[in-house]
Amino acid sequence: MSDRVTITVSNGIADVRLNRPDKRNALDGAQFAAIAEAGESLKTRGDVRAVVLSGEGASFCAGLDFSSFNSMASGEGTGTRSEGGNPSAIADGRITHLGQQCAWVWQEVPVPVIAAVHGHALGGGCELTLVCDVVVADETARFGMPEAQVGLVPGLGVVRGLSHVNLHWMKYMVLTGELLSAQEALAAGLVNRVTEPGGHVAEAQRLGDLMASRAPLALAVGKDILGRHADEGYAHAIAAVSYLQGTEDALEGIAAFRERRDPKFEGR
Numbered sequence: 001m002s003d004r005v006t007i008t009v010s011n012g013i014a015d016v017r018l019n020r021p022d023k024r025n026a027l028d029g030a031q032f033a034a035i036a037e038a039g040e041s042l043k044t045r046g047d048v049r050a051v052v053l054s055g056e057g058a059s060f061c062a063g064l065d066f067s068s069f070n071s072m073a074s075g076e077g078t079g080t081r082s083e084g085g086n087p088s089a090i091a092d093g094r095i096t097h098l099g100q101q102c103a104w105v106w107q108e109v110p111v112p113v114i115a116a117v118h119g120h121a122l123g124g125g126c127e128l129t130l131v132c133d134v135v136v137a138d139e140t141a142r143f144g145m146p147e148a149q150v151g152l153v154p155g156l157g158v159v160r161g162l163s164h165v166n167l168h169w170m171k172y173m174v175l176t177g178e179l180l181s182a183q184e185a186l187a188a189g190l191v192n193r194v195t196e197p198g199g200h201v202a203e204a205q206r207l208g209d210l211m212a213s214r215a216p217l218a219l220a221v222g223k224d225i226l227g228r229h230a231d232e233g234y235a236h237a238i239a240a241v242s243y244l245q246g247t248e249d250a251l252e253g254i255a256a257f258r259e260r261r262d263p264k265f266e267g268r
Helices: 029-042 068-076 085-089 094-108 124-130 145-148 155-162 165-175 184-190 200-212 216-231 234-245 247-257
Strands: 005-010 015-016 052-055 113-117 120-122 134-138 142-144 193-195
Touching: 015 029, 015 200, 029 094, 052 134, 052 200, 068 165, 068 247, 094 124, 094 234, 113 124, 113 200, 120 124, 124 155, 134 165, 134 184, 134 200, 145 165, 145 247, 155 165, 165 234, 184 193, 234 247
Parallel strands: 015 052, 052 113, 113 134, 120 142, 134 193
Antiparallel strands: 005 015
16 A cells, blocks of 8 residues: 555554645645555444544545646647647546546445544545545535636536536536635535544544444445435536646646746637
């Protein structure tokens, strides 16, 4: 197992920690792979009855690491543009596929997965909480899908998000990119419980202990039934996000983010 994600099992509860604190657990290729690998490793563990997923350092997960965007997108390909990356490589769906693997595996873990969130849960980090079964946040938590600020949309978020929140909340998050406080996320349906600062992991572990005391087959079947409808429309979302990743606006948005300036979008 990569040291990007740590797993400790005690009394049937797997404590899973995103472990890239110097980057606020931002998602580069190695982090995507480590999170997916961690989820895969838990699918068949007979000693695990519940999972608590949290982040080391100042945040749960700050979203995509844009410093690695081109390398994740292009693989071995070569760029044809110097001002923002390789459109064909970015548009080929590599990044969308990495994100899908990273997040969706957690729905397939047969035991309850509880996200314990503090600090930022942005973009892919917010989407990761959407595929968990229960979300506990402390008062410092901030949730957001700011992809429109760089010319993109959250593919998994726009599909899975409607399983948690109503259409108005989802449109607000996707179209404005503004962040929600822990209490706003609770009101929206993204969060189940809010704790005092620093209390999120303990509360998630309490819920994990409670769930671990229930009949495991009943929980697995319940989780499977409740999750079956969530992938409707996902194929369309993948195609749509891949399209946006190859637009001029996306290249401009990513370049502006790196250069710490306002983007100049032209709708193409």
